[in-house]
Amino acid sequence: MTKAFERPKALADVQQHYCPGCTHGIIHRLVAEAMDCLDINGKTVGVAPVGCAVFAYNYFNCDMQQAAHGRAPAVATGVKRVHPDNIVFTYQGDGDLAAIGTAEMIHAAARGENITIIFVNNAIYGMTGGQMAPTTLAGQVTQTTPYGRNTQTQGYPISVCEILATIEGVAYLERVSVDNVKNIRGAKKAIEKAFRYQKEDKGFTLIEILSTCPTNWGLTPLESLDWLRDNMMPHYPLGIFKDKGEDKA
Amino acid sequence: MSEKLLMKGNEAISEAAIQAGCRYFFGYPITPQNEIPAYMSKRMPKVNGLYLQAESEVSAINMVYGAAGAGARVMTSSSSPGISLKQEGISYIAGSELPCVIVNIVRGGPGLGGIQPAQSDYFQSVKGGGHGDYKLVVLVPSSVQEAVDMTIEAFDIADMYRMPVMILGDGLLGQMMEPVVFKSYEPRQILEKTWGTTGTEGKRKPNIINSLYIDPKDLEDKNIERFERYKYIEKNEVQVEVVDCEDVDIVLIAYGTMARVVKSAMKIAREQGYKVGVIRPLTVWPFPTEAICKVARTAKAFLTIEMSMGQMVEDVKLAVNGQKPVYFYGRTGGMVPTPNDIVEEIKKISGGEKL
Numbered sequence A: 001m002t003k004a005f006e007r008p009k010a011l012a013d014v015q016q017h018y019c020p021g022c023t024h025g026i027i028h029r030l031v032a033e034a035m036d037c038l039d040i041n042g043k044t045v046g047v048a049p050v051g052c053a054v055f056a057y058n059y060f061n062c063d064m065q066q067a068a069h070g071r072a073p074a075v076a077t078g079v080k081r082v083h084p085d086n087i088v089f090t091y092q093g094d095g096d097l098a099a100i101g102t103a104e105m106i107h108a109a110a111r112g113e114n115i116t117i118i119f120v121n122n123a124i125y126g127m128t129g130g131q132m133a134p135t136t137l138a139g140q141v142t143q144t145t146p147y148g149r150n151t152q153t154q155g156y157p158i159s160v161c162e163i164l165a166t167i168e169g170v171a172y173l174e175r176v177s178v179d180n181v182k183n184i185r186g187a188k189k190a191i192e193k194a195f196r197y198q199k200e201d202k203g204f205t206l207i208e209i210l211s212t213c214p215t216n217w218g219l220t221p222l223e224s225l226d227w228l229r230d231n232m233m234p235h236y237p238l239g240i241f242k243d244k245g246e247d248k249a
Numbered sequence B: 001m002s003e004k005l006l007m008k009g010n011e012a013i014s015e016a017a018i019q020a021g022c023r024y025f026f027g028y029p030i031t032p033q034n035e036i037p038a039y040m041s042k043r044m045p046k047v048n049g050l051y052l053q054a055e056s057e058v059s060a061i062n063m064v065y066g067a068a069g070a071g072a073r074v075m076t077s078s079s080s081p082g083i084s085l086k087q088e089g090i091s092y093i094a095g096s097e098l099p100c101v102i103v104n105i106v107r108g109g110p111g112l113g114g115i116q117p118a119q120s121d122y123f124q125s126v127k128g129g130g131h132g133d134y135k136l137v138v139l140v141p142s143s144v145q146e147a148v149d150m151t152i153e154a155f156d157i158a159d160m161y162r163m164p165v166m167i168l169g170d171g172l173l174g175q176m177m178e179p180v181v182f183k184s185y186e187p188r189q190i191l192e193k194t195w196g197t198t199g200t201e202g203k204r205k206p207n208i209i210n211s212l213y214i215d216p217k218d219l220e221d222k223n224i225e226r227f228e229r230y231k232y233i234e235k236n237e238v239q240v241e242v243v244d245c246e247d248v249d250i251v252l253i254a255y256g257t258m259a260r261v262v263k264s265a266m267k268i269a270r271e272q273g274y275k276v277g278v279i280r281p282l283t284v285w286p287f288p289t290e291a292i293c294k295v296a297r298t299a300k301a302f303l304t305i306e307m308s309m310g311q312m313v314e315d316v317k318l319a320v321n322g323q324k325p326v327y328f329y330g331r332t333g334g335m336v337p338t339p340n341d342i343v344e345e346i347k348k349i350s351g352g353e354k355l
Ligand SMILES: Cc1ncc(C[n+]2csc(CCOP(=O)(O)OP(=O)(O)O)c2C)c(N)n1
Pocket: A050, A051, A052, A053, A069, A092, A093, A094, A095, A096, A097, A120, A122, A124, A125, A126, A127, A128, A133
């Protein structure tokens, strides 16, 4: 009998703490599957953020470091420079990466730091109870934009892939989603490609994954997927924003 | 390798780190420590090491965190405003039990302050600085040679106790040129860093570098365990120089470059017939409480001299514990007390003006 479905080796056999229907769980699985595919578990060092994924250090079967809020790319830089042969990734939410950690993100990219950032964009601060994030859409209601995000006073959402695409040191940028089976497959392929590029010393790679937060969006898991498709995708179009590898090929 | 070299304090500290096996340095420019990154950027590539200029002190210290967690000997340096920015990272490093060396070439503050030497970061270095229950070992050299010896020792102390160690200097020490000798380095202990994130290679369980303990009991246990280590350090790592303190009226207490001025003052005062001695802490945490307490039994008064509005004086008072009066004299903002200023203070205290 062949097993049709089993836990990836790179995913630890522990219960995760994510809310029911939250897509963080799917993304963890994809990262682990990509590690399995490339057989890099023993070489990988992950960096966990501050955010809902803070416990990610318990969820992957590889060495892990937990970083201060937003500092994961700097921490990953330290790890990677000491062990250039390791595969080093960070797993970060939008608040972590694109608000408090903007400088660390941009400068890791500018240095062409040979690391991979798994960027989970759910347009909200999940862990602290649903406040406005740098990626919160115009008009979106959150705990701290109770009347909807007013771009006149609360500014505009940040598009990470579009910003990073202007930077020379970046090797690969893709925005993917995990709202349906086809997109999940695409997301896995993108993560795998990023890790492969890192293995090949191509430089900085970042995969932005549109993700849901049913709890703080105040929607059911299924409604959340619809909300992601109807609201996030038009503003954050899926696709490849930079691919140095393919440019060369 | 034992010939005498003439070196600036900042450069000597950098070379000492390299001699101690440090191969990773993460920095950011700020006066008066710029000679350290400059030296590192020149020397590191020659020894297969890394100099990286970060985008901020915040990033630099987090790179230190990552590198230390990956098992490397690693250092960063800065001056007061930059060290303030590093405090979050220092707290995480302490909480995650990682060894590293941090150099603070102090300048006047608060705020942007000035660029002249000061000792006004004592509280920040010794009493915490960042959030939470933690300590740094803080070494306070007063000569370029001592800066070299202490920098080398700092890496051993950091590894041995798995904690950050700070070299607390000032602009005078950083800029002055003195002859130094680099002895061949002998580590205190050879420690294998089995806890580092080097990749499991499928041969062991994952190593995790972390300071989060969501269960309060776990966090309390962790802090208690760390403070047990601190107690041991307080017993074993205190360094202090006690100069002629038997049978004296006034004991002068100062650290770092200030202690050099104070020793000159002691000489002048003695020539004028005043019975004074000097206590110079070489570590300000752990603080030489016992040595001071002992001298307090026989001395009549203490005078703490600092380039600040009075910070270490609080620890001196705790050590003297009410046995004798403790006076303070300081200049701040980059002003340096002269030997004669200090002799004047000695006269005031002796003349009863202050008693
Ligand atoms: C320095 C600092 N500031 C604020 C916080 C509080 N905090 C914890 S998680 C978080 C936001 C996380 O949001 P995001 O990065 O979007 O990740 P998500 O939880 O949505 O996955 C904040 C502000 C903190 N831990 N540290």
